[in-house]
Amino acid sequence: MSWPASTSTTRSRAFAAFILASPLGIVLSLLSSPAYGFYVGAPNVWGLSDLADQQLAGVTMSVEQAAVFFGVGAFFVLRDRGTEIPVNVRSDMKLA
Numbered sequence: 001m002s003w004p005a006s007t008s009t010t011r012s013r014a015f016a017a018f019i020l021a022s023p024l025g026i027v028l029s030l031l032s033s034p035a036y037g038f039y040v041g042a043p044n045v046w047g048l049s050d051l052a053d054q055q056l057a058g059v060t061m062s063v064e065q066a067a068v069f070f071g072v073g074a075f076f077v078l079r080d081r082g083t084e085i086p087v088n089v090r091s092d093m094k095l096a
Contacts (some may be wrong), residue, residue: 009031011076018069029058 027035034040034050048056 014069014072014076020063021065022062025058025061027058029055030064031055031058 002046017028030049031054032052039054042050044050044053
C-alpha cells in the first residue's frame with residue numbers, strides 16, 4: 001500500500017537521488033586510470049582505449065543525469081508557479 005508523498009518529501013527524494021547518483025559519472029570521467037581491472041585485459045571492441053571508454057561512459061552518465069534532473073526541476077518550478085502542466089489523459093478512460 002502506498003500514499004502520495006508531500007511536495008517537500010518528493011523534492012527531498014529527487015535532491016537525494018541527484019546527490020547520490022551524480023558523483024559516479026563525474027568520478028569515472030575524471031579518473032586517470034581505468035577503475036576496474038577486469039576491463040584492462042578485455043578486447044577493445046569499439047577501438048577506444050580502456051581509459052577513453054571509461055571517460056566516455058562517465059560523461060554519458062553525467063549528461064543523462066543532468067537532463068533527467070533538469071526535467072524534474074523544471075516540473076517543480078512550473079508546478080509551483082501555477083503553470084498548467086499538460087498531461088495526456090483521455091477523459092473516457094475508466095480506472096479498473
